[in-house]
Amino acid sequence: MTDGDTSRWSGRFWLADAPEVTAGGWLDASTRWPTADLAEALTSPYRRTEATQQPNGSWMITADSADDDVQPATFTVHGFLRGTEGRVTLVDAENTGRNMTLNVLADRGSERLIARYAVLGDHLDGPHARFKRVQFRLKHLDAWAQLREGLSVRFAEHGSHAQMNYAGAEPQTAATITTPGSLTLDATFRLPPPSVVEVRFIQRAFLMWESSADGLSVDQLWARVLDPVRSLLTIASGDDCPVTTMHVQVEGGRWLRVLHPGIDNSPDELRSGRDMVLTAPALSLSDVATWLDQVDRLSPVPQLVAGHVARERDQVVESQVLELAAAAEGLHRRLEPDERVMTDEQARQIRSACLAAVPPDSRQMVANRLGQLADPTFRQRLALLADRLGNAAADITGVTSLWTRYVAEARNGFAHMLDPRRETDVEHSIVLRDSLRWMLTIVLLAQAGVSMETIMRRVSGRQDYQFFLRRASAWLPGVYAGRSDEDA
Template identity: 35%
Template sequence: MTYVAQDEKTRRSGRFWLPDAPEKTVGGWLDLSSRWPLLILADPLTPSMREVSRSISADGTPFSTMVPTDDGQASDSLVIHGMIRNPSGRVTLVGAVTAGRSEIIGGVVRDPGEQRFRAEYVLVGPHQVGADATFTMARIRVKHLDSWANLPGIAMELAEDWSQITARYEKHEQASAVMAGGRELVLDEVVNLQEPTVLGAGFKRSVELRLNEPAGLTVDEWWRRFVTPMTELLTMAIGVPCPPVDLKLFRDENKEWVDVQHPQLREDSGDLLHAYQVFLARDRLTLDHLARWLEVAADLSPIPALVTETISAHERPLPSQLLEMTIAAEGLHRRLQPKAQVMTRGQKDRARKQAKEAVSEELKERVSEALMHIDAPSYIERLRYLTNLTREAIPQAAGLMVASQEEQKLDTTKGWEDRIKAVRNGFAHQAPRRDDAPDDKEWQEQVILLRTLYWVLAAALLLQTGVEPAKLRERIENYEPYRALLRQARQWLPAIYVVQPTCPPTEHLAASSTLED
């Protein structure tokens, strides 16, 4: 077997122990190169076998029945403390479970065996009690955050004869947004200096988002309430995937920052997008909007995750993406309008009663159950709420409202809604395909429906931040990826995307309040 040396930056040697037995330390290596942190120990921290029963044999000899420790309920996750070298520091492995063991039996000397642990995440800094540890402040960086912030303050001066080069940095005035409960969202800067050498010198500035939580949150809670909402919102705002790249937490008891090594953190490639590539930069989607999003994101989950996944899910089958988006549309309406009803409680009870009276005795219970949710909006009504909600902010995405040559109004938005409903019902109920959608063209229609439905849902979510519809519309009408989508839509789905309007679209005709789904 060939041994391949690991990068010292990701594989660090040290000694490790269990919090309740600090006197027993074991040497090993902490490997952070793979998605899940891996700890490889030269000796085991926990025994490989455990006793399940003890009895006396017929001749009076006591004996025990042993089974592998790592099997069954005994293989609970552990908290492991450690001290690593190069660079030196303290670490806490949280949710560590045995991933394997290696032992030589019958060798020259007794081999207690190697033990390998896989952890949920690692905290680099003061030792913590584990998953229950709470932190009162968090600092996060997500990919392309610098492109969204677009901060000024960096300049370079170059003499004509190159006799002098001066790089200048001026700290930007710190921006903040006050939130409920004494919380404050801050946009801050971090500057890293490059040590001067004979080869040169310089600095690098990056921005981060900082949020305080006086009550304290665990790592999982910070991830759910801060990291995930920010990555989802910025992904929609910037228009490309924006995974988290760095997370640091502050614990009042230690008065030190803890660096979180989490499987969902990604490498920061350092790519800087051009200003025109960013859909909504900080001048339109401000820090106040980000703070507002943190207030409402929990009530919208998991819809933002479904919507943003379409940006990066290029390898997934098109039908499955479209099905998820049609489901997300219904789910978003339910979260925005949780009490929406199309009839009163009295009307519902009377309708169910009359329906039960109109059928035979053996069908009464079935009819009653079928009409249990008769007061809820139909799918098409839920979809129409979303198209009306986003009409001013993102025109043309769901079709056009134009006048035909006969001066009759053509409601193509309703046609778009009908096709989305037909796709959803076709996937869910195996409805027959339409005659006007041959197999060789069906994928083109699905592409257009998927991408336009994304924009409708993304706009509906962005509006929850409080961003003005006019600012959203102003930007999207000049956003080239969206303009390219509309050009393609007119080619592949001309029945819905008829012509380019010369004036803003007006309200489309009020649709029937039918309850048919």
């Protein structure tokens, strides 16, 4: 692999606080975590624990291994890469392996450092460096953005020649309130060299968030902007939409490339917007900004649902039901944190009456069991969440009271290993999984500000949703008794 390769570079590296000692090596960005394989060690393999002066005036030094801590020390590492990338910063790097030759004092040995993330293009102080702008792309972003305006082709009569015209649209911008700033949707445009076979335009959408305050660190940008957008587009597309590129801007306007474990560089296949649950403008940039303003309120439920979409084929159905049931309970708790089935005073009176009726040595145990008496039960939370579906509840949850019972029994059975009858219940589990998935998808998309009418119009036309309705009627007729194959 050559120095010019985009995923592996040779260069020299040093600790940010000890630039006088350098080591040659390679930075590998092809793995999930940026990895530096160094020809000489930058960190000491030992940690001094005690120093005792001997009677003859010499010192006896006691040391332990520096690499066996449960929470190992991390370092900021700077470097210079050969090729076009130049400076690099490895943030929170830690030693993950050494190769040492004992009794050879001049040999510092080699070591491998793995960083939490790396930034190409500059030397940063560490993880607290702040940036006012971040630019990023996600898989299927072009399919969601639907930036098709401005392209036209005109053919001359008899096909003797053709004329292609492209006029780029103005960038779209929406304000974010909770994390003050603005989100922009724009596109790059280029014309590859034409050939006798084809002439084509290449347009690529990208998102940029700009802070109106002091800026955010890479960790904060990921948690408050990139990952929430990833979750939303994954839910809206019905397919995994990982971040594929991330750049941050420093003073002077230079853009720095970020190598982050959450970035997936796999090629983005061309996908039709018809295959997605929602695309722009139904899910507009303003809706995405509204979603970002709810990160603190909804997290980590969107991540759980997006994770289910991304990993559905890799998990057993029982795990999926358990995960989605937990997400449903968590979503209702976040949407309705003050929901109560009785007043606090009623709950206090009931607890007092119950405690008075049990022996003193059992009162604490009973008090613990009755501690959440005023809160809705799991089944009640599911029913209240289903109410948010409106008319769609008849399709997705059927007879809601029976559906909540099935979900509760499945969740409790899987969580506590109570029911071994997988052969007879797997079809029920598939229906419960799909019903939970659609309920969570619809309720979460509504939190971005999309109308329920718009969501259901798009969902109802999807083949996988129609397939769910048919399976529900066939496999759980007691719950979906009001449906028939003709209705589906």
